[in-house]
Amino acid sequence: MLCRVRFCLLLTVVSSALTAFAADAQWVEVRSPHFSVITDAGDKRGRQAALHFEQMRTAFGLFLNKSKVSTPVPLQIIAFRNTKEMRQFVPLWKGKPIQLAGLFQGGEDRCFILLDMSLEDPWKVVFHEYGHQLLNGNITFRAQPWFDEGFAEFFSTIQVTGNKVNVGSPSDINYMLLTQNHLLKTTDLFQVVQQSSTYNESGDRRNIFYAQSWLVVHYLYDKRLISQLGAYFDAVGQGKTTDESIQKAFGMSAADFDKTIQKYLQANRFIYYPIPLPEGFDGSAYTVKPVQPLDVRAVFADVHLHSPDYSDAAMQEFQDILKEQPNNQAALRGLGYGYLRKMDVQQAGEYFNKAVEADSNDPRVLYYSAVLAQREIGMHSNPENLVKVQKQLEKAITLDPDFADSYSVLSFILMSEGKPDDAVPVMTKAISLNPRNEQYSLNLAQLYMMQHKYDDAVATLKPLAQDPHSPVAFAAQRLTESAQSMKQAESENRLVKFRVGTDNSAETLSVEAAASIPPAPAAPIAFMKGKLVSVDCSDPKAAELTMTLGPKTWKLHVKDRAHALVIGADVLSCSWTNQRIAVNYRKTGEASGDLVSIEVQ
Numbered sequence: 001m002l003c004r005v006r007f008c009l010l011l012t013v014v015s016s017a018l019t020a021f022a023a024d025a026q027w028v029e030v031r032s033p034h035f036s037v038i039t040d041a042g043d044k045r046g047r048q049a050a051l052h053f054e055q056m057r058t059a060f061g062l063f064l065n066k067s068k069v070s071t072p073v074p075l076q077i078i079a080f081r082n083t084k085e086m087r088q089f090v091p092l093w094k095g096k097p098i099q100l101a102g103l104f105q106g107g108e109d110r111c112f113i114l115l116d117m118s119l120e121d122p123w124k125v126v127f128h129e130y131g132h133q134l135l136n137g138n139i140t141f142r143a144q145p146w147f148d149e150g151f152a153e154f155f156s157t158i159q160v161t162g163n164k165v166n167v168g169s170p171s172d173i174n175y176m177l178l179t180q181n182h183l184l185k186t187t188d189l190f191q192v193v194q195q196s197s198t199y200n201e202s203g204d205r206r207n208i209f210y211a212q213s214w215l216v217v218h219y220l221y222d223k224r225l226i227s228q229l230g231a232y233f234d235a236v237g238q239g240k241t242t243d244e245s246i247q248k249a250f251g252m253s254a255a256d257f258d259k260t261i262q263k264y265l266q267a268n269r270f271i272y273y274p275i276p277l278p279e280g281f282d283g284s285a286y287t288v289k290p291v292q293p294l295d296v297r298a299v300f301a302d303v304h305l306h307s308p309d310y311s312d313a314a315m316q317e318f319q320d321i322l323k324e325q326p327n328n329q330a331a332l333r334g335l336g337y338g339y340l341r342k343m344d345v346q347q348a349g350e351y352f353n354k355a356v357e358a359d360s361n362d363p364r365v366l367y368y369s370a371v372l373a374q375r376e377i378g379m380h381s382n383p384e385n386l387v388k389v390q391k392q393l394e395k396a397i398t399l400d401p402d403f404a405d406s407y408s409v410l411s412f413i414l415m416s417e418g419k420p421d422d423a424v425p426v427m428t429k430a431i432s433l434n435p436r437n438e439q440y441s442l443n444l445a446q447l448y449m450m451q452h453k454y455d456d457a458v459a460t461l462k463p464l465a466q467d468p469h470s471p472v473a474f475a476a477q478r479l480t481e482s483a484q485s486m487k488q489a490e491s492e493n494r495l496v497k498f499r500v501g502t503d504n505s506a507e508t509l510s511v512e513a514a515a516s517i518p519p520a521p522a523a524p525i526a527f528m529k530g531k532l533v534s535v536d537c538s539d540p541k542a543a544e545l546t547m548t549l550g551p552k553t554w555k556l557h558v559k560d561r562a563h564a565l566v567i568g569a570d571v572l573s574c575s576w577t578n579q580r581i582a583v584n585y586r587k588t589g590e591a592s593g594d595l596v597s598i599e600v601q
Contacts, residue, residue: 043288062275128156150210315335393410564598
């Protein structure tokens, strides 16, 4: 009980401190084209922070020849004027805040970057983590930890000189660490996985892993070998050993690669890459507006909600805001999300409804409401509710078109409505925005299976199933087996039933083969030309075409007009009348049939 009292006291102290410094200084929001910076360090420092991240983002795109740089999860930057304020948010070690110049706080729905602007260089730590986010949103191949960490280190040392950004500037810390210690064997470095002690436990070996990963990535760029990296990862994916994969990709054995890297380090001649910035890239056009103290406190509580050390304090902080301003939309939304994480769907729903009433154009609360609905969906979901949630997500996407998970949840809703054909392109869009999210690929494979596109499902699952360290590898293997079984069952003319659980997970997927039934003979495809009289679209999905051929009137049925094969026009239009057409069809009656394709003439 004593510990509980002390914990409550800690929450009270933290909440009081946040209230005090939120009201103590003038907070402003600086908005650049791609970032929002909340700061009490003044307009100039706020612009500087926004400009640094714009420079890094632009340099990343130019360096990797990306015309569009994707950020799959929204990012909020908070720039504190001093270390005392920053300490209210950093992780705790033995009950005390650790010393940090900058902090990246990740989340599925929101990421935060915290900066101590009283320090000369708070950028490097957060640039490393932001480099990871850029990789996740823009690199399609699934790399190993050494490449991801090495690239993040390589990119974190960017320096701005005039109108240029220098990418790959040398790291004195990494260089000194490597020259004072023995390098790891390349085979050991490349075999480190996320579950390895080297990757997770603090100490010299972990520090060397990060530094040597930086060294190898620098070497690959400096020697123009980065294009051969794909061959290495392909070989690993095919089950070849690390030594064999190095030999295939770089034309040398792992032992020779070790010697080459050692010589490269001793030469101490690292190349950096100057990237010219576009004209007018100075931050002068960024907008600045004051932020009210209660809104600042809501942002602080949101950061705490996403931190394991402060999430309980966040709920109280949101409640305190609502005591002063009952309709504070950010606090209502935050409490709703907090209860959603606790699986208290009733409380979450109540706060989300209030948040929507306060601001119906907030993409975050629209998304949260849809996530809540997704978790409540059962086998007998109300179609009207599904349509409502679909509209919420479509509005959220219109307001924030770059947030990948809104597309993922929308795809699930469409699947629940029995629309896998509509769900597939939406899920594909989510993957394009966040290509390394393996759950997205798993979901896409399930949609392909619902469409009976088993080969597409297996191709999507193959890279996931081959990686023994992937968290979804086992699920991918099971799905692959299911897809192959379903394909075999259909080839034997057996009825296949397919189910996906309400949590959209592979573990709840099942395949059932019914007793063998003879296939219905398909009518041959016929062709005719005539005049289209009208298109009846009274059905929400299907359509019926009325066309005349001489004195005879035909009725042609279209199962899904949105996906009808149309030649000479983009889509099948419900307004077409008196139109000359040519059709391919399967006859179902004396003057009726199922449309196969239509050509507008």
